[in-house]
Amino acid sequence: MKQGNFIDNLPKIYGIYTGGFIGFIIIMAIAEQMGMTAKAIGIAFVAFTVFIYALIGYLSRTAQADAYYVAGRQVPTVFNGMATAADWMSGASFVAMAGGIYFKGYGYMALLVGWTGGYVLVASLLAPYLRKFGCYTVPDFIGTRYGGNLARFSAVVVLTVASFTYVTAQINATGTIASVALDIPFQYAVYIGLISILLCSMLGGMRGVTWTQVAQYIVLIIAYLLPVFWISNKMGAGFFPHFMLADEVARIGELESQFGFVKNSAADLATVPKGLAGITKAHSAVNATPWAFISLALAMMMGTASLPHVMMRYFTTPSVKAARKSVGWSLFFIFLLYSSAPMLATLSKLSLIDPTLSTGIIGKSIAEVQAIDWYQNWNAANLMFVSDFNGNGTLELNEFFMGGKAVVLATPEIAGLPYVISGLVAAGGMAAAMSTADGLILAIANAISHDVYYKIIDPKAETAKRLVVARVLLVVIGFAGATIAAMEIQGILGSVIWAFDFAMSGLFFPLVLGVWWKRANRQGAIAGMLGGLAAGTWYLVWVRTGGSGFLGITQLTFGIFGSAVSLVAMVVVSLMTQEPDKAIQKMVDEVRVPSGKTILGKQ
Amino acid sequence: MSNQQKHWEKSRGLLMITLAIWFVFSIGIFLFGAEMNEVTGPFGYPWTYWFTCQGSLGAFVILIFWFANRQEKIDEEFGFSEREDE
Numbered sequence: 098m099k100q101g102n103f104i105d106n107l108p109k110i111y112g113i114y115t116g117g118f119i120g121f122i123i124i125m126a127i128a129e130q131m132g133m134t135a136k137a138i139g140i141a142f143v144a145f146t147v148f149i150y151a152l153i154g155y156l157s158r159t160a161q162a163d164a165y166y167v168a169g170r171q172v173p174t175v176f177n178g179m180a181t182a183a184d185w186m187s188g189a190s191f192v193a194m195a196g197g198i199y200f201k202g203y204g205y206m207a208l209l210v211g212w213t214g215g216y217v218l219v220a221s222l223l224a225p226y227l228r229k230f231g232c233y234t235v236p237d238f239i240g241t242r243y244g245g246n247l248a249r250f251s252a253v254v255v256l257t258v259a260s261f262t263y264v265t266a267q268i269n270a271t272g273t274i275a276s277v278a279l280d281i282p283f284q285y286a287v288y289i290g291l292i293s294i295l296l297c298s299m300l301g302g303m304r305g306v307t308w309t310q311v312a313q314y315i316v317l318i319i320a321y322l323l324p325v326f327w328i329s330n331k332m333g334a335g336f337f338p339h340f341m342l343a344d345e346v347a348r349i350g351e352l353e354s355q356f357g358f359v360k361n362s363a364a365d366l367a368t369v370p371k372g373l374a375g376i377t378k379a380h381s382a383v384n385a386t387p388w389a390f391i392s393l394a395l396a397m398m399m400g401t402a403s404l405p406h407v408m409m410r411y412f413t414t415p416s417v418k419a420a421r422k423s424v425g426w427s428l429f430f431i432f433l434l435y436s437s438a439p440m441l442a443t444l445s446k447l448s449l450i451d452p453t454l455s456t457g458i459i460g461k462s463i464a465e466v467q468a469i470d471w472y473q474n475w476n477a478a479n480l481m482f483v484s485d486f487n488g489n490g491t492l493e494l495n496e497f498f499m500g501g502k503a504v505v506l507a508t509p510e511i512a513g514l515p516y517v518i519s520g521l522v523a524a525g526g527m528a529a530a531m532s533t534a535d536g537l538i539l540a541i542a543n544a545i546s547h548d549v550y551y552k553i554i555d556p557k558a559e560t561a562k563r564l565v566v567a568r569v570l571l572v573v574i575g576f577a578g579a580t581i582a583a584m585e586i587q588g589i590l591g592s593v594i595w596a597f598d599f600a601m602s603g604l605f606f607p608l609v610l611g612v613w614w615k616r617a618n619r620q621g622a623i624a625g626m627l628g629g630l631a632a633g634t635w636y637l638v639w640v641r642t643g644g645s646g647f648l649g650i651t652q653l654t655f656g657i658f659g660s661a662v663s664l665v666a667m668v669v670v671s672l673m674t675q676e677p678d679k680a681i682q683k684m685v686d687e688v689r690v691p692s693g694k695t696i697l698g699k700q
Numbered sequence: 701m702s703n704q705q706k707h708w709e710k711s712r713g714l715l716m717i718t719l720a721i722w723f724v725f726s727i728g729i730f731l732f733g734a735e736m737n738e739v740t741g742p743f744g745y746p747w748t749y750w751f752t753c754q755g756s757l758g759a760f761v762i763l764i765f766w767f768a769n770r771q772e773k774i775d776e777e778f779g780f781s782e783r784e785d786e
Contacts, residue, residue, distance in 0.1 A: 203733070206752035213757045214726035220764045221718045225771075339754065343744030381749040383734040390730050398726060416782045418775075421768035428761050439753040689708055690780040 104171055111176075114149075115315050121145060122319075126517045135516045139278040142520035143527055146316055147293045150309045150531065157301030157308050162560050165302030165567065166233040166543060168413040172307055177419075178426025180307050181410040183314035185212075185427070186434055187263075188270025188530030189593045191317060194435075196501030198442040202378045204385035204393075208594075209435050211394035213428060215401025220424035223402060224411040226612040226688050228420035231695025232412065234540070235405040235604070236548040239626075241697065242611045243619040244681065246553050251626040253544045255603030256405045258630065260537045261578065263404075263596035267534035268294070268575075268582040271527060273502075277478070278523040284583050290527075291579040294534045299568055302543075306535045307413060313528035318433055320525020325437050328444050328512045332454070338440040345447050349380040352450055356459065356494040365486045373482050373498040380446060388649050396654040400597025403604040406533075406540040417691035445508040450494060456511055458483075459494055466492050471510045475503055538578065542570040594653050595637070602633030602659025606667050615685050621671025628666035633659020707778040714774060718767045725756040725763075 103110075125138055163169050172180065190212075197205040232238045235256060240249030271290030276283045297309040325338055335341025358377055369375075378384050401407065410427075411420045452460040458469070463485045466472055475481040480500035483492055499507075505526070509518040546567035551558055558566075607625045610617040636655040640646045650658050676682075684696055729736065733748040741747035742755070775781040 203749070203752065207730075209752055210726055210730075210756050213760050214722060217718065217722040217726075217760050217763055217767075221715050221722075221767055340743045346745060346749070381737075381746055383737045383748055385733075387731045387733060390733065391727050394726060394730070418768075418772055418782055421771060422765070425761065425764040425768055428764055432757050432761050436754045436757055686704060689711070690704065691775050692780045692782050 104173065107173065107176055111311060111315065114312060115319075118146075118316060118319065122517065122521060125520060126515060129515055129517050135519070136280060138516055138520040139280075139523055142524040143275065143278040146524045146528060147296075147531075150312060150528075151293070151296035153309045153312055154297040154299070154301055154305040157305035159301055159304055160561065160564065162233075162563060164304045165564055166412075166547065167409075168302075168304040168307045170413055171415050172413040174414060174419045174423040175426050176311050177307070177410060177414055177423045178430050179314040180310035181407065181423070181427035182430035182434075183310040183317065183528070183532035184306075184410055184536040185407060185431055185533070186317065186529050187267055187533035187593060188274070188526060189266065190434065190438075191321065191526050191529035192270060192274075192502050192505050195438045195441040195445070196504040198439050199446055199504045200374050200376065200378065200501060201384075202380055203383050204378075204389060206439070207385070207390045207393040208397055209438070211397025212401060213431060213435060214394065215398035216424055216428040216431075218398060218402040219407065219411075220421055222609050223408065223612065224424050225417045225420045225691065227408060227608075228411055228414060229417050229688050229691060229695060231697040233547050234544045235408050235608070236544050237552075237697070238611065239607060239622065240548060240552060242681070242684070243607075243617075243622040243677075245619050248619050248623050248626075249548050249552060251623050252604065252607070253548050255600070255626055255630050256544050257541055259404065259596050259600035259603070260406060260541050261574075262592050262599060263406075264534055264537040264541070264574075264578045265582045266592040266596075267530050267537060268578045270530035271534060272579075272582060274523055274526045274530065277506075278520075278527070287579050287583045290531070290534075291575050293527075294531050294538065295572060295575055297531065298535045298539050299571055302564075302567065303409075303413060303539060306539055307410075309535065310532045313532040314430065316528040317525040317532075318430070320521045320528070321434050321441075322437060324509045324514060324518050324522060325441050325444070327514055327518070328448070328508065329440070331512055331514070332444060332448060334444060334447075338444065339436060342440055342443050345443050346381050348451065349443065349447055350382070352459075353379055353494075356450075359493065359495040361486060361495055365484070368484060369498050370479055370482055373480070373500050375495055375498050376446070376450070377495075380443070386649075392649065392654045392657055396601065396656045397594075397597055399601040399605045399660060400656060403600035403608060404597065405544070405600075405604075406536040409540055409543070410536070441508065442504060445504045445511075448508070448512055449497070456513070459492055459497065461492055462490055463492055463496075464490075471507065474510070475499075475507050480507065534578075538571060538575050541574050542567055545574075546570050598633060598637070598654065598656030598659065599630065601656040602663060603627075603630035605629075605660050606664045610667060612685070612688060615682050616671060616676055617667065618671050618674055618677045620674040621667040621669075624670040625663040625667030629659045629663025632662035703778055704780075707774065707780055710774050710777075711771065714767065714770050718763065721763055722760070725751075725759045729756070 159165055227238055230238050236249050236252035239252035272283055272287035275290045276286035298306045329338035330336050334345050414420045414423050448454055448456040450459045451457045458466045466483055480503040482498040484496055486496050550566050551563050603626045607622045633655050636658045637652055640652045729751055737746045737748035739747045741750045
């Protein structure tokens, strides 16, 4: 594949790809009318898209270090934005976010603000400067800025802890979707998911991942937006839901006060299958204290700016200027999905609880609800449950339970959309989980192969050998992640949030101060990274084992404590030890101006 | 003061403004979330609810593009912008 030509033709290539995908959806819709079974459609969607990604991964194969680690540094801003958005939006964003909003309302929406606001920090504090640095990985920056193998190794440790926590959740999500769509047991589906993930990244490294992520973004955004718009139009809620659902939001509030939030007894709740929840919180009311909301948002924002798999996407742009713009595009593409999630939650909730709608089930008799086709399907999938607690024969608001994933997965079916949409949604969820898993596995494998193997163990290693090591690590880390995912220890969303907290505990201040504070030195950075990670981990373990916590910091926001310790440790130790030498100070000066060669390019 | 110092001073000023705007949309308004939610906002949604769904998110997108343009201007002013991307 000729690179120059290829880059110029990108809009055309992905235009054709998008058209082809829409064509595929239409063919499936026609096939459904002609009697293709739901199961076959699901398999076709997942198999077809995964095949395309694998093909892109194969075409992007490379034997050059620059292409393998940073996609040759020639990814145009808009495409890098799409790739970052896919990298960023995980299976959790795709499958679980609307559900979280549906059940928890305002308190949960702190995640929406946090997962977008963090990009302002990325654009203004870090991305352009790290691009100027010209590094391959995030620890590469730490190692060169602060000097010494211990600093580099500490960064690898933090990166691995954070990214590995995250990646098990993503492989878990890939497995969940593959097991539903292909109808195979989860234990096997996890490994099928893993093989699909490795097909994208193994041959082409960052180059392969970049071009598959763009393809995955296109699939996932179509799969998310199409049902939202369709359902909104079908319900008569408005042809552009984002601007037109105010009445629906108000109507939900009205119904909530009409039904009331009746509290179920513990004995009743014990009969509800694990993982399902009822509607217990007001949809649009402010139901969290300012600090609960802000601390969660803040933790997610600082975590965003510390997660290496996102940061390394900005190493692939052609210039510093492009890196800045590219952050804006990334957030724009993320915004398209995030701003739709609350709309989906609104539509989903209203269609279920409004007795005046044909889809509404509250107020119907229990027997009637239990006879509905979609109820039976999702009840069998363990995502829906009704029970007549008060024995009056009628379904009340507090007697209806649903799994968080069902909001995205089941709403199209409830609203009466054809099955082809459900197949599309499965393909979208698969794309979201795969793209994030790819970025994460690559981030870990690259850090270990480049920073530990090449920079510390064997600096004389040839490119060919380095790339073999990188690929072996990719497979090993993937399998380790899949093995842990198969054990199903922590829910998808929980581990995602933890990953942000780990990353911010250890990396936020060492990265930011590396650019913005010349006086920061090696000893300080090491203290900041290891001290922050240790403090954060200690707090998490303490709260998990019955500790009371302090200042309202919970197990979801432990990074606030970790990063505070990191900041103090870094500043105090830096000031107690010698200031960095002239060469390092000059290096920091150069990082601060966009023109000229990259720092590492000069050495 | 050298050219480079002036450039950095101005860049730092821009950072402060950017972070101040960021603070308003990510933290400031949520200090008064409960009070503001009583008021009807854009498109008829309650204010705070609208900010969490769209308002703050959209503000961040605009803020980043604005920041990128301003920073480019500063780089040009002091002659530190990169040559045209090949």
